[in-house]
Amino acid sequence: MASAQIDWHARARELQIDGRMVIDGQRRNTQSGETFDCLSPLNGKSLGAVARSRAADVDAAVACARQAFDDGRWADMAPAARKRVLQRFAEKILGAREELALLETLDMGKPIQYSLAVDVPSTARCIQWYAEAIDKVYDEIAPTPKNALALITREPMGVIGAIVPWNYPMIMAAWKLGPALATGNSVVLKPSEKSPLTALRLAELALEAGLPPGVFNVVPGFGGEAGEALALHPQVDAIGFTGSTRTGRRMLDYASRSNLKRVYNELGGKSAFVVFDDFDDIARAATTVAGSMFFNQGESCNAPSRVFVHERVADEFVARVVAEAPKYAPADPLDPSTVMGALVDDTQLRTVMGYIAAGRSEGAVCAAGGRQVRTESGGYFVEATVFDGVSNAMKIAREEIFGPVLGVIRFKTEEEAVTLANDSAYGLQASVWSHNINRAHRVARRLRAGTVHVNQYDEDDITVPFGGFKQSGNGRDKSLHAFDKYTELKTTWIRID
Numbered sequence: 001m002a003s004a005q006i007d008w009h010a011r012a013r014e015l016q017i018d019g020r021m022v023i024d025g026q027r028r029n030t031q032s033g034e035t036f037d038c039l040s041p042l043n044g045k046s047l048g049a050v051a052r053s054r055a056a057d058v059d060a061a062v063a064c065a066r067q068a069f070d071d072g073r074w075a076d077m078a079p080a081a082r083k084r085v086l087q088r089f090a091e092k093i094l095g096a097r098e099e100l101a102l103l104e105t106l107d108m109g110k111p112i113q114y115s116l117a118v119d120v121p122s123t124a125r126c127i128q129w130y131a132e133a134i135d136k137v138y139d140e141i142a143p144t145p146k147n148a149l150a151l152i153t154r155e156p157m158g159v160i161g162a163i164v165p166w167n168y169p170m171i172m173a174a175w176k177l178g179p180a181l182a183t184g185n186s187v188v189l190k191p192s193e194k195s196p197l198t199a200l201r202l203a204e205l206a207l208e209a210g211l212p213p214g215v216f217n218v219v220p221g222f223g224g225e226a227g228e229a230l231a232l233h234p235q236v237d238a239i240g241f242t243g244s245t246r247t248g249r250r251m252l253d254y255a256s257r258s259n260l261k262r263v264y265n266e267l268g269g270k271s272a273f274v275v276f277d278d279f280d281d282i283a284r285a286a287t288t289v290a291g292s293m294f295f296n297q298g299e300s301c302n303a304p305s306r307v308f309v310h311e312r313v314a315d316e317f318v319a320r321v322v323a324e325a326p327k328y329a330p331a332d333p334l335d336p337s338t339v340m341g342a343l344v345d346d347t348q349l350r351t352v353m354g355y356i357a358a359g360r361s362e363g364a365v366c367a368a369g370g371r372q373v374r375t376e377s378g379g380y381f382v383e384a385t386v387f388d389g390v391s392n393a394m395k396i397a398r399e400e401i402f403g404p405v406l407g408v409i410r411f412k413t414e415e416e417a418v419t420l421a422n423d424s425a426y427g428l429q430a431s432v433w434s435h436n437i438n439r440a441h442r443v444a445r446r447l448r449a450g451t452v453h454v455n456q457y458d459e460d461d462i463t464v465p466f467g468g469f470k471q472s473g474n475g476r477d478k479s480l481h482a483f484d485k486y487t488e489l490k491t492t493w494i495r496i497d
């Protein structure tokens, strides 16, 4: 049924939430019986009780994952057999499209049209892409002298702890699950306490698809409890983490205090969007920055939140972005025409409003938005906000806001633009807008970011790596490069007489 014809509110009322953990292929209550209320950002009300996993539960999940890995029930399957299971998993995800989309929207506040059109298909495509890849990737033989053969092979790492954030709960989980499962690992997934529901359903769908029990376990709970226990666990071989830079630091600490497990951090961003005066379609640059910044309520790690504009075109650019902002008016996320939903929770709302206040008090000019709206709903809605007159030294330019707030910084020269853009602790993405081919290449090379866009910001595909320079993290999600995170390289020397 077309999304516009579905009564999503009626569907939401009928929804049955099962918040129990998934361990060893079964739904389980926590050992203590503890749960927490899963609150919806749409109205602040509880969607249901979710298991509050703690160290004992994480122990149980890791033990099952370890057993599943060690007995080879998944790792020893032929790649083509693993492929078929994961393909079925992807099909199951698409089959549950409407249910998963509804859960995602209710749980984290994004508009239902995007949950349906972006989050669910991207999740399925990610799983399917790694499924397809796994029986097409070859190992290597080194060019050694003739009396020896050196095989360079990849082996699954073992038990992967996946700890993910709330902004794209399913997609972030899939970026870990796809390459980790395809290469034969077992996974214990800790979703964010702010958005645990789709992870639990994904685990059920994987079981229905034929993934052996124990290979993919889910322990919902809080960071300082379930997350810490998982990251400290001596039987976990690697942590695939996506979240804030602050928590990423802790991941390195947990590894150093436990078993030196591999830590792959995908962290925050403060991406620069640099518009030169030789770019003649300022309208397109403005529409693009608004679309990318306000998508997902600005809760995207790669949101282009620092916009550097040459002073000659800055007034026109600002006027156009300001005209775009009202098109992203926050509205009911369950209405299929809504383009801007709710911030994930009250804490995030207060954080974002705090940054808006900081922008004003530091002297930036709030040219659009800036207010909390729809308070009568009980949910957490903030207008698409544009600050002009920002300097790169201001708090709103230095810190990740993770909300719909964009700051415009004016520059005079190419050198100044590059220096300012790179003057950030982060280096996730960047964008350069110029019709001068030499300048576009020159600046793209100099921008210190894992992805640089030229004259666009929207391109994205599972085939390309995603990750950051500097404090935006290490390792790369997506593409074949993600296999590096979940496999160990082994050299086997064979003497030939």
Ligand code: NAD
Residues within 6 Å of the ligand: 163, 164, 165, 166, 167, 168, 172, 190, 191, 192, 193, 221, 222, 223, 224, 225, 226, 227, 228, 231, 242, 243, 244, 245, 246, 247, 248, 250, 266, 267, 268, 269, 300, 301, 302, 400, 402, 428, 466, 467, 468, 472, 473, 477
């Ligand atoms: P967060 O760091 O608060 O939490 C992320 C996960 O870590 C959650 O599951 C949380 O429960 C857990 N956690 C929190 N504290 C922990 C602790 N002390 N020990 C163990 N686990 C802990 O981040 P968030 O607010 O959920 O997500 C937003 C952040 O994620 C932003 O900084 C955003 O830029 C980043 N992000 C990065 C990418 C990327 O690919 N680089 C993608 C999406 C989001």
